Amino acid sequence: MRRVTIRDVARTAGVSLGTVSRVLNRNRSVSESIRERVLQTINALGYQPDAVAQSMRTQATRTIGIIVPDVSNPLFSNVVSAAETVLTEAGYSTLLANNHDSVDREVELVNMFRRRRIDGLLTSVSHENEPRLTEAYRSAGISVTAIERELAVATDSVGADHAGGIEQAVRYLIMLGHRRIGMITVPTAGRPGRERVRGFRATIAAAGISPDPALIVAEGYSAEYGFSSAHGMLSLAAAPTAILAGGNQMSGVLKAARMLGRRVPDDLSLIILGDSDLASLVVPPLTAVRWDIQEVGRSAARLMLSRLQVGHDEPPRRVVMPTELILRQSCAPLGGKPQGRKRKARQLGD
Amino acid sequence: MRRVTIRDVARTAGVSLGTVSRVLNRNRSVSESIRERVLQTINALGYQPDAVAQSMRTQATRTIGIIVPDVSNPLFSNVVSAAETVLTEAGYSTLLANNHDSVDREVELVNMFRRRRIDGLLTSVSHENEPRLTEAYRSAGISVTAIERELAVATDSVGADHAGGIEQAVRYLIMLGHRRIGMITVPTAGRPGRERVRGFRATIAAAGISPDPALIVAEGYSAEYGFSSAHGMLSLAAAPTAILAGGNQMSGVLKAARMLGRRVPDDLSLIILGDSDLASLVVPPLTAVRWDIQEVGRSAARLMLSRLQVGHDEPPRRVVMPTELILRQSCAPLGGKPQGRKRKARQLGD
């Protein structure tokens, strides 16, 4: 049971292979009668062109690689899903790989992708400034679109407006009377953490509040990190009255607040950075900085597709995804009455 | 800036291409001195074999396709992530695609994968019994491993022991005195729904409880479906005192319970099918049927890798992932005192 090749089609239809190829590639200059005959033969034999051979000849694989730290993280699975959908619709396939935050692994992946001759690469590189990584990306000679990262070798990039989101959140808290505001987020080695810290400092300063280094921590990803950081902050003499925390870290923050007897929002206002089901189902529902995470994936895919059209020399493009503040019930005016329906908010959420 | 090919290496090293190839494929019968010289040249030129050309010649792509309904669903992103990790470690690449529950799209995907000559396919097919799909898989002539599905053309398969999980959950509720137990889950067109309904009926029957068709609904995936189903059940004259619901549907169930004034667990016991962060962070934390979802992905990948070794003719294998019941605070004895620390459970969760 051999595969049927273009040669079989040509022989059966009584034409040369070149002709069959031209029929397939809608190249004109093939007579109507022959085109008809060839198409029928193709149908009869169930012929499908071999993509490997096509890639071999055309030097294009119609394949885009995606590298993320870990697809099981909802942040990335949403990006990947949306990107895949756009790419598939454009006739491209998606090679997916996790770098698991390992430089070695990622270098391997980039090389593997290079050997596979992928046409382009979407990446949320694990370490933006690791020379071995930038060198791997550079020497691969593929178009690279960075997702939520700043990468010297990236031609295009996409990311949420984290600084703007923080600004909205902090200004809201200041409006509610808060002066001591804490933030717990991811390391500043990555774009999101860097932007958040930058936005935080700028907004605090603009409000004339003197910044307290103890209230900005940006060194870990996990819920445990959120817990220990929040526990530390809330144990300070000058403890914060409001905390911003990343999606992962927030569950640790909630745990610390409970443990230290802080009621939300009466004693402590919270804003989660990155909205989720969890944020709206927890009690009380959390005010959130939200952005369209699927759109991040779609934009990355679209940037790549257009890059493949225009070529590598056009100037780089950058898409910034706007953020918005979703008001729920986890913030209250400082010292005043908590807003929202307090009693209900203490029950099963809303 | 041309790619460096095996021919360049051969010329530079002063040997024939056959020899270079033999060095690369650790084929013995090449003298130590020449092997040395060739390896040095390879390093100097930065040569990397072209995977497309290798596939062309060897007829193997070392690529595995994965088709899931949607990777943004945590159920699947965990499976995909774990499978990718195993495959990458074995030197395979992963082509990922969403079928978005569309038969047309999935047929297209299977054909595209076939054209790309993937070595194997892991699939959570959208419709188990759709003839167009089974035909597409069959005619593709690739080894197929089914994930949480029963598929006539699948050589191997992996899935959680849903029936067993339901049995544990239902017996627990019966032990607590519940007699009217409802279940809201996914359609029985898929294996998980089918298994759950089967396990549910069997366990109810074994306990001598006469089944009430109004208390088994298995027709939707969404939170909205969970809401409307729960709302319907809880409005019955003979409303259930306990409900099992799938991970997605549960947030709708919680909403319905709240809206109808049912307190959890005092008035209504809940068990979520499929554990998650959300299940443990919601108030009260939900008792859950849990299984190792990452292990599902790993098993699928391992089954595929071993299938690629032993060939297509070996008998099919099936991996059943055990389930366990995680006791939290969402179940209480019928009519008796709720178990667990009631007051605390009404606050911020635990």
Add this chain to the structure above:
DNA sequence: GCGGGAATATGAAACGGTTCCACGGTGTTT
């Protein structure tokens, strides 16, 4: 009836590897 384009069709080369066969040179055996 014939020359000359235009329109089609053909065949070979190329993409970059792997593998098989043949060949020359050694070393061993008779």
Add this chain to the structure above:
DNA sequence: AAACACCGTGGAACCGTTTCATATTCCCGC
């Protein structure tokens, strides 16, 4: 010293397409 086996290497074929240069056919006007 001839015959033989064996080992290492070179060279060619092949995988299934696309494409380019070339050949053939067709049609038209003179």
